[in-house]
Amino acid sequence: MTYLIDAWLDRPQPYLRILNRNTGEVCALLEEQALDELRDQGDLDMSELNSNEPQVLKELVRNLFLYCYARALRP
Numbered sequence: 001m002t003y004l005i006d007a008w009l010d011r012p013q014p015y016l017r018i019l020n021r022n023t024g025e026v027c028a029l030l031e032e033q034a035l036d037e038l039r040d041q042g043d044l045d046m047s048e049l050n051s052n053e054p055q056v057l058k059e060l061v062r063n064l065f066l067y068c069y070a071r072a073l074r075p
Contacts, residue, residue, distance in 0.1 A: 003027065003061050007049055009035070018061060028068045038067060 002021040008014060014035055018028040030038070038044035048060045 005049065005057070005061065009046070009049075016064070018064060028065055030064065030068065034067070034071065043067065 004019040004021045005016065006019055007016040009016070014032050016030045016035060017026050019025065020027055035044065043063060048056055051057055051060075
């Protein structure tokens with residue numbers, strides 16, 4: 001499966017979505033609070049979002065999915 005990162009980080013209410021490239025379905029959504037938490041933890045490097053290296057982007061998508069799943073499991 002191929003993914004597309006749709007990030008709007010310079011808005012008053014920033015968000016980042018991971019979309020299925022084939023269907024356009026939203027697979028993950030990170031809003032302001034989650035993005036701040038990722039940045040504070042050092043798990044989101046904005047320069048990675050501008051990378052053209054497939055391995056860097058693949059690892060970024062993987063980490064974002066893992067974060068979303070872990071966050072969903074919090075009590």
